[in-house]
Amino acid sequence: xxxxxxxxxxxxxxxxxxxxxxxxxxxxxxxxxxxxxxxxxxxxxxxxxxxxxxxxxxxxxxxxxxxxxxxxxxxxxxxxxxxxxxxxxxxxxxxxxxxxxxxxxxxxxxxxxxxxxxxxxxxxxxxxxxxxxxxxxxxxxxxxxxxxxxxxxxxxxxxxxxxxxxxxxxxxxxxxxxxxxxxxxxxxxxxxxxxxxxxxxxxxxxxxxxxxxxxxxxxxxxxxxxxxxxxxxxxxxxxxxxxxxxxxxxxxxxxxxxxxxxxxxxxxxxxxxxxxxxxxxxxxxxxxxxxxxxxxxxxxxxxxxxxxxxxxxxxxxxxxxxxxxxxxxxxxxxxxxxxxxxxxxxxxxxxxxxxxxxxxxxxxxxxxxxxxxxxxxxxxxxxxxxxxxxxxxxxxxxxxxxxxxxxxxxxxxxxxxxxxxxxxxxxxxxxxxxxxxxxxxxxxxxxxxxxxxxxxxx
Numbered sequence: 001x002x003x004x005x006x007x008x009x010x011x012x013x014x015x016x017x018x019x020x021x022x023x024x025x026x027x028x029x030x031x032x033x034x035x036x037x038x039x040x041x042x043x044x045x046x047x048x049x050x051x052x053x054x055x056x057x058x059x060x061x062x063x064x065x066x067x068x069x070x071x072x073x074x075x076x077x078x079x080x081x082x083x084x085x086x087x088x089x090x091x092x093x094x095x096x097x098x099x100x101x102x103x104x105x106x107x108x109x110x111x112x113x114x115x116x117x118x119x120x121x122x123x124x125x126x127x128x129x130x131x132x133x134x135x136x137x138x139x140x141x142x143x144x145x146x147x148x149x150x151x152x153x154x155x156x157x158x159x160x161x162x163x164x165x166x167x168x169x170x171x172x173x174x175x176x177x178x179x180x181x182x183x184x185x186x187x188x189x190x191x192x193x194x195x196x197x198x199x200x201x202x203x204x205x206x207x208x209x210x211x212x213x214x215x216x217x218x219x220x221x222x223x224x225x226x227x228x229x230x231x232x233x234x235x236x237x238x239x240x241x242x243x244x245x246x247x248x249x250x251x252x253x254x255x256x257x258x259x260x261x262x263x264x265x266x267x268x269x270x271x272x273x274x275x276x277x278x279x280x281x282x283x284x285x286x287x288x289x290x291x292x293x294x295x296x297x298x299x300x301x302x303x304x305x306x307x308x309x310x311x312x313x314x315x316x317x318x319x320x321x322x323x324x325x326x327x328x329x330x331x332x333x334x335x336x337x338x339x340x341x342x343x344x345x346x347x348x349x350x351x352x353x354x355x356x357x358x359x360x361x362x363x364x365x366x367x368x369x370x371x372x373x374x375x376x377x378x379x380x381x382x383x384x385x386x387x388x389x390x391x392x393x394x395x396x397x398x399x400x401x402x403x404x405x406x407x408x409x410x411x412x413x414x415x416x417x418x419x420x421x422x423x424x425x426x427x428x429x430x431x432x433x434x435x436x437x438x439x440x441x442x443x444x445x446x447x448x449x450x451x452x453x454x455x456x457x458x
Contacts, residue, residue: 034068035442038130040145042137044075044099049338051363052163055224055247056136062248062435064096069439072128074098076140078105088120098124105140108170108199109210112142121145125152132442134159139166143210146217157445159438160215161222164360167211168235170204171195174279174357175231181278181356183380183398186234212236219451220441224361225382231358241451243441247361248434249370259346259372261422264415267299268408270376271348273341274364276308278315281354281378286322286330287401292408293327300329300412302352305344307335345371349418350411353377353387356399361386366428368393374421376407391424 041056053075063071073096074089081092083101090099100121102114121141125133125148133149133156135141149158166173168187175184178195187208189201196204221242223229229242262269276282282304289302308319323332336344345351351368353359358381365386368375375393377383387393394411397403411418 033443035132035439036070036128036130037063037132037134037442038072038074038128039063040133040135040141041073041075042139042141044077044080046093047077047080051247052136054363055161058248058250058431059134059435059438062431063439066439072096072098072130074100076100078103078140088114088116089124100141105142109207110138110143110166112140112144118148122148122152125149129153130156131446132157132159134161136161137163143214146214150217155450157219157442157450158217159220159222159441159445160218162228162232163224165228165231165358167215168231170207176279176357183358217451219445219448222438222441225385227358227382227385228360245434245437245441246429247363247366248431249366249428251430251432257342261372261419262347262349264349267301268412268415269301269303269348270350270352270408271345272302272304272306272352272354273345273367274306276304276306276319277311279355279357281356282319284354284356284399284401284404285352286326288405288408289327289330291401291405293329297409297412298329300408301331302329303331303333303348305333305336341367342371345373348373350374350376350393353383354404355383357381359383369426369428372422372425374418374425388426391421392426393421
């Protein structure tokens with residue numbers, strides 16, 4: 001059964017915004033119509049392992065396997081794939097797979113200055129003639145890509161999945177203050193100018209107008225969390241054009257690997273998985289480990305699996321210096337291949353998600369739930385929404401090493417609190433469930449007037 005949250009239902013963390021986002025009604029299979037869909041991603045998961053590109057490619061593979069659906073995949077891969085002189089769109093992976101290899105992106109207004117991209121892209125659209133173009137991002141392509149789609153295919157339906165707050169926030173879309181990483185509750189020209197004093201306030205006013213003008217061309221927005229929907233509705237997007245659909249997990253094939261819950265006779269082991277950065281909360285974890293060590297706690301171990309090599313040099317140096325002095329309860333295991341994540345997660349008692357920004361729907365939470373490992377996470381944003389405190393895992397105060405250390409200490413003393421969660425933890429939706437919900441969204445969008453027509457009528 002598809003979870004209520006997958007369909008846009010379920011309790012919202014914030015009730016300030018009304019009306020609620022649209023819900024998806026799953027249509028009977030016989031009502032399916034032939035479809036032509038172009039899925040677009042800001043990066044290709046075969047050269048970049050971010051959650052957004054993985055979600056986009058999984059959707060493409062699901063749709064490609066469905067009868068009556070013709071599907072293509074277009075991903076940007078600047079600097080990641082060898083270029084051909086004078087060509088912006090290449091096919092390094094297969095006949096239905098395209099890669100954009102241009103450069104020149106303006107990250108402030110999300111504009112693509114590459115003059116060669118629009119004519120090649122628009123020619124591709126004219127050749128493919130999709131019914132739906134589903135973007136999992138506009139970064140690298142440029143926000144103008146929405147207008148390019150509409151000019152070539154006036155009747156196409158445009159769907160955009162929002163993965164973070166990039167249109168709202170110039171600080172990598174993470175809505176934290178640039179100077180000190182303090183949480184930001186909302187954007188404004190004055191507040192954003194304080195984060196970026198090198199840019200005058202009117203620039204931020206014009207940036208917002210620029211983004212919203214192109215967003216008017218989108219027929220429907222998808223978000224993997226209600227929290228992100230609340231933020232975008234508060235920013236000005238129409239609530240009726242936003243639907244919450246969780247990212248689906250791959251369906252495991254072959255015999256299931258043994259997954260017994262590890263014994264806690266020798267103590268509690270928690271694991272951190274993914275990108276190692278300041279915003280992901282690694283310093284909170286190190287501080288908590290040092291506190292526990294200073295208190296003489298010896299039955300708690302923190303295993304850190306991840307990579308910090310792509311981070312800015314000041315952070316790398318700081319992390320490596322702290323790593324050299326880390327207490328024995330902090331074990332750095334280094335990078336890992338994604339195919340090993342299941343086995344690694346099953347070696348720990350709980351998965352740690354200590355991010356100090358709002359997040360949206362971290363893939364690591366879905367992976368942990370799939371492997372039946374409770375999640376210990378910060379009490380903010382999409383993390384707090386996805387992890388029900390006391391049912392899927394436990395919350396601690398975001399950014400507080402003291403709160404994290406106290407929680408770990410309590411769980412080590414009462415391990416039954418963790419083992420009991422095996423009976424209440426949610427099961428994440430599969431890509432088949434998510435894909436079916438998204439396909440139904442396409443069906444609904446094709447029955448309604450396109451976005452620009454609604455704007456004119458209003």
